[in-house]
Amino acid sequence: MPLIELKNLSKTYNTTAFPVHAVNNVNLKIEKKEFTAIVGPSGSGKTTLLNLIGGLDKPTGGSVFVEDRDIATLKSNELIDFRLHHIGFVFQAYNLIPVFTAKENVEFIMLLQGISKTERDKKAIELLNAVGLGERIDSRPSQLSGGQQQRVAVARALASRPNFVLADEPTANLDSHTAESLLDLMEQLNKDYEMTFVFSTHDPRVIKRAHRVVTLEDGAIKFDVGGKN
Amino acid sequence: MIASLAWKNIWRNKKRSLIIILATALGLWGCLLAGAIWMGWGESMVDTAIDRDLSNIQIHKKGYTQNNEIVNFIPNGFRILKETQSIAGVKAVSGRTLVEAMAASPTSTFGVKIVGIIPAQAKKVTDIYNRLIEGNYFTGNGRNPIVIGKKLATRLGLKLHSKIVLSFQGLDGSLNYAAFRIVGIYKTESSLFDQSNVFMQQADLFRLLSSKPIIHEIAIRTESARIMPQVYDVLKPKYSHLAVQTWEELAPEVAFTSAAMESFTYIFLGIILFALLFGITNTMLMAVMERVRELGVLIAVGMKKGKIFAMILLETILLSITGGIAGIVIGGLSIAYFSHTGIDLSALASSMETFGASTLLHPFLPLDMYIALTVMIVITASISAVLPAWKAVHIQPSAAIRTY
Ligand SMILES: Nc1ncnc2c1ncn2[C@@H]1O[C@H](COP(=O)(O)OP(=O)(O)OP(=O)(O)O)[C@@H](O)[C@H]1O
Ligand SMILES: [Mg+2]
Numbered sequence: 001m002p003l004i005e006l007k008n009l010s011k012t013y014n015t016t017a018f019p020v021h022a023v024n025n026v027n028l029k030i031e032k033k034e035f036t037a038i039v040g041p042s043g044s045g046k047t048t049l050l051n052l053i054g055g056l057d058k059p060t061g062g063s064v065f066v067e068d069r070d071i072a073t074l075k076s077n078e079l080i081d082f083r084l085h086h087i088g089f090v091f092q093a094y095n096l097i098p099v100f101t102a103k104e105n106v107e108f109i110m111l112l113q114g115i116s117k118t119e120r121d122k123k124a125i126e127l128l129n130a131v132g133l134g135e136r137i138d139s140r141p142s143q144l145s146g147g148q149q150q151r152v153a154v155a156r157a158l159a160s161r162p163n164f165v166l167a168d169e170p171t172a173n174l175d176s177h178t179a180e181s182l183l184d185l186m187e188q189l190n191k192d193y194e195m196t197f198v199f200s201t202h203d204p205r206v207i208k209r210a211h212r213v214v215t216l217e218d219g220a221i222k223f224d225v226g227g228k229n
Numbered sequence: 230m231i232a233s234l235a236w237k238n239i240w241r242n243k244k245r246s247l248i249i250i251l252a253t254a255l256g257l258w259g260c261l262l263a264g265a266i267w268m269g270w271g272e273s274m275v276d277t278a279i280d281r282d283l284s285n286i287q288i289h290k291k292g293y294t295q296n297n298e299i300v301n302f303i304p305n306g307f308r309i310l311k312e313t314q315s316i317a318g319v320k321a322v323s324g325r326t327l328v329e330a331m332a333a334s335p336t337s338t339f340g341v342k343i344v345g346i347i348p349a350q351a352k353k354v355t356d357i358y359n360r361l362i363e364g365n366y367f368t369g370n371g372r373n374p375i376v377i378g379k380k381l382a383t384r385l386g387l388k389l390h391s392k393i394v395l396s397f398q399g400l401d402g403s404l405n406y407a408a409f410r411i412v413g414i415y416k417t418e419s420s421l422f423d424q425s426n427v428f429m430q431q432a433d434l435f436r437l438l439s440s441k442p443i444i445h446e447i448a449i450r451t452e453s454a455r456i457m458p459q460v461y462d463v464l465k466p467k468y469s470h471l472a473v474q475t476w477e478e479l480a481p482e483v484a485f486t487s488a489a490m491e492s493f494t495y496i497f498l499g500i501i502l503f504a505l506l507f508g509i510t511n512t513m514l515m516a517v518m519e520r521v522r523e524l525g526v527l528i529a530v531g532m533k534k535g536k537i538f539a540m541i542l543l544e545t546i547l548l549s550i551t552g553g554i555a556g557i558v559i560g561g562l563s564i565a566y567f568s569h570t571g572i573d574l575s576a577l578a579s580s581m582e583t584f585g586a587s588t589l590l591h592p593f594l595p596l597d598m599y600i601a602l603t604v605m606i607v608i609t610a611s612i613s614a615v616l617p618a619w620k621a622v623h624i625q626p627s628a629a630i631r632t633y
Contacts, residue, residue, distance in 0.1 A: 047631070056529055056627040077533050084531025091529075091630055094522055099237035104230070111230050112531055160531070168630075 001068055002029040003164060003196055004053060010061035011048050011219075022048040024219035025062070030164075030198060034227070035190045037210030038200040045219035046200035047168050053198065054087055054166045055079050066163065084112055088157025090167035090199075095153035096141040102128060102152045103137040109160045127155040130192075131185055147178035154185060164196035171206055183209045231536070235544040239551075242516065246548060249512045253552025254559065256501045257602070261560030264494030265592035266572065271490030273590060275476075277418050278483050280356045282344075282426070283476040284323070284448035285457045286464060288313070291472045293445060294479075299328055299400055302443035303471060310447050318460040320452050321353035324444035326431050330397035332377075334385035341381065341427050343397065345434035354450050357415050357428060363389045364413035373433055375409035378423025379416040389414055395427075399438050407437050494594075498602065502609045505549075509610060513545050513617035524621050525629020538618045545614035546607055553606035557599060567592050 011023040022045045030036055038046050051057040053064055055071050064071050066086060074082055083089075096105045106124040115123075128137050131151040133144075141149050150170055157165045167186075171179035183206055189195050199210075207213055212226040239246050279285065288309065293301045303309060310324045326345030331338055348367040352358050357376070358366040367374055375393060387393060389411055396406050409429065417423055435442055449464075451457045457475060464473045477484040517524065528537065571589040 051627045054529070056630070077535075080528065080531055080533050083529065084533075089526075089530050091526065095526060097234070097523060097527075099234065099241060108230065108234075109530055112533075112536070156530070 002065075003032045003034075003067060004028075004030040004198070005065040005068075006053070006062065007065065008062035009049075009052060009059055009064060011045075011052055011057065012060045021219045023052060023059070026219070026221055028214065028221065028224070030196065031227075032163075032196055033190065033194050034196055034198075035187065035211040036198045036227075037207055037213050038198065038216060039202060039207050039213055040216035040222075041202065044216040046202075046216060048219070049216065050166050050168045050198065050200055054089060055083055084109070084160060086163045088160060088162035088165035088195075090150065090153045090157050090165060090170045092169045092172045093146070093149075095156070096149060098141050101138045101140055102133060102144065102155075105141070105152055106156045106159045109156055113160055123159060124155075127159055128152070130158075130189070131155045145178075146173050147175075147182060150174065150182055151185060154182070154189070158189065158193065158195065162195075164198060167197065167199035169200055169202075171201060171203055176203070176205055179203060179206055180209075231540055232543060232547075235540055235547055238516070238520075238544050239548050242519070245512055245515065249508055249548060250552035250555065252508055253505055253549060253606075254555035256505055257498075257553060257556025257606075258560045258563070260494075260498050260501045261556065261594060261602075262563055262567075262592065263497060264598070265560075265564040265568070265594040266590060267490040267493055268594060268598075269568070269572075269590045269592035271487035272593065274483055275487045278480055279476055281417050281419065281422060282355055282357075282448070283480055283483075284354050285451045285454070286449040286461055286473065286475055287479055288447040288449070288464070288468060289445065289472045289474075291470070293472065297327065297329065297445070299398060299438075299445075302326075302445050303447065306444035306447070307442060309468065309471075310444065313447060313449055313464065316460060316463055318452050318456040318463075320450045321350070322450070323347070323350045323354035323448045324431075325351075325446040325448060326434055326443060327445040328397045328434065328438075330395045330427075332381065332385060332427065333394045333396070334387050334391070336386045337384060339381060339384055339424070341377075341395070341425050343395065343434065344426055344428050345431040346428055347431055351428075354448050357417070360415040360417050361413045362416050364411070366413055367430055369412055371410050371412065373407060373409045373437075374412040374429065376413035376415060376428040377411055378420075378426060379414050380420045380424035381427065382411070382414050384424060387411060393427075400440050400443075405437055491598075494598070495601075498605065502605055506609050506613050509545060509549055509613035510616055512548070513541065513614060514620065516544070517541065517617045517621045521624055521629050522632050524624050525626040525632075528624060529626035529630060534622045537621050541618035541621050542611060542614040545617070546610040549606050549610035549613070550603075553603065557602065561594075561599070564592050564594055 006026050006028040009023055009026040010021065013020040013022055026049065038049060040046055048057065052059050071079065071082065097108065100108065103124045106127055107120045110120045110123060125137060128134055131154055133148060133151055136144060136148065144152065171182055174182060186197055187209065190197055201207060214221060215223040288303065290301045290303050306324060310322055313319060313322050323346060328343040330341055330343050332341045362379060366376060377393065382388065391411050392408050393411055394406060394408050396404060399405050431442065451460045461473065461475055524537065568591045571591050573589055
């Protein structure tokens with residue numbers, strides 16, 4: 001059973017001028033522990049695809065299965081709950097709640113899951129140590145660099161013990177050195193926690209680090225290199 | 230943690246939040262103070278009316294208030310007066326002999342009501358003795374002493390120690406004339422009362438009427454205003470053959486005005502809160518619009534709609550309650566200050582006196598008003614929160630995240 005399976009997945013935006021096939025009949029299987037990059041030029045449909053996988057958007061055709069469950073069957077609030085327990089999200093920027101410290105940001109997602117204060121504390125500190133921010137747990141996002149903020153976002157994504165992490169251009173706002181070290185971190189977590197990562201990028205240096213690279217063009221898969229199957 | 234998030238969110242835009250907090254605080258402050266002055270005025274009207282002549286409970290012969298003829302005295306009045314004295318909760322009683330009369334001076338005449346009293350008894354029930362501006366309250370030993378109001382004195386062109394002639398019907402219908410010596414002139418807040426009530430000793434009155442001792446009215450003061458209903462409940466069935474009435478029944482206009490003051494205060498509060506409702510809604514809408522992306526991220530990572538709604542609601546309530554508490558505190562403090570010093574309205578004295586209220590007002594607001602107000606603020610905040618929270622709940626995370 002693949003962790004994620006996309007069957008004939010499509011998303012068409014009906015703009016006034018002409019329909020945009022942002023994702024066009026995509027079939028894709030992603031297994032547990034994979035470290036997959038979705039790449040392609042700007043406008044190729046990377047964000048749209050990740051949003052469909054994460055249940056942030058509804059497909060206009062086909063289905064998304066997570067562990068054989070069709071997420072289209074979930075009602076609005078069930079879907080939010082599903083995201084809370086199964087998916088970790090890292091966005092390009094502004095991931096964090098600005099009035100919360102790094103630790104509170106990581107804790108908050110566990111609060112939503114109803115985890116006890118002591119466990120939240122323990123886990124938040126453990127994860128912030130794992131992303132190399134053990135010293136900065138009480139810093140606000142505004143007091144952290146872009147790279148550090150993305151590390152906090154990664155820690156938060158892992159805090160809910162998700163099945164997989166979706167990251168849409170997590171390095172887009174970072175310089176290449178910082179981008180590399182964020183990739184190091186993700187790779188480390190992929191190994192240590194056996195966490196599945198699906199991330200989009202168009203940075204060649206980041207693409208190099210992926211174990212599997214899925215290339216999109218005009219919403220369709222053009223290449224799929226390095227997968228287990 | 231959600232509460233702390235809501236609280237922290239309020240202070241993200243300090244200026245905007247402070248403006249709405251200040252508006253709430255000032256609005257409530259003004260409203261509370263105005264309300265307290267009205268309530269104080271209403272209370273003053275009630276208190277002065279009770280102290281002047283109403284007392285807490287009065288007993289008459291049935292039908293006396295419609296037909297106040299001298300023959301409608303209370304049967305066995307003095308026995309009943311004595312009995313009421315010993316009822317639990319009764320502080321003092323005073324029996325009054327009431328006679329309609331025509332007062333005449335060398336220059337003018339005026340219709341008055343003679344109130345025949347036993348001064349020692351009356352002093353415990355009403356405070357006319359305290360309102361003398363000239364002379365004394367039956368402490369001298371001249372013949373036929375009378376105490377009249379300032380207004381009547383002016384009308385009839387009389388002074389202290391002047392002679393006043395009263396004509397009135399006796400029990401048998403015969404017309405009596407008698408001359409009295411003015412030994413005291415009083416002045417209350419009500420010029421209406423002052424011009425139409427003259428006081429004399431019962432003994433003098435009975436002698437002039439050549440009547441046995443009779444009384445038309447028993448005025449009862451209770452230990453406290455709160456115990457009045459209990460005393461009333463004892464008296465009412467006990468003297469079912471007589472008319473037992475509280476001051477509220479006797480002077481419904483005073484009771485109504487006093488109650489209306491409370492209603493005014495609530496209406497005024499309602500108007501202020503209604504205006505604030507729009508300010509708060511607007512502030513919170515801006516707060517939600519500014520945070521579309523952040524709220525989108527929260528929905529994306531798994532914050533359910535109910536929690537988002539609750540967070541915005543809580544934020545709105547905290548914002549409003551902060552202003553509300555500030556308003557209640559400064560309002561409460563200024564009410565406490567003015568209720569201590571009193572507000573001197575003597576500039577408006579003439580119009581105030583017509584209404585029968587004291588010119589030195591002591592504003593006050595009952596505790597339940599503060600509680601009701603707090604509840605009203607929370608309700609206002611909740612209503613204000615609905616639209617912003619609804620907007621927040623309906624943010625599409627995929628669209629919100631694309632906005633930078
Ligand atoms: N809400 C929308 N309405 C209409 N068209 C849209 C909408 N969102 C995206 N598109 C279109 O869908 C296509 C795919 O967009 P998408 O954002 O998924 O591309 P992307 O690969 O993530 O691009 P980038 O690398 O610039 O982030 C684009 O042509 C875009 O213009
Ligand atoms: Mg994109």
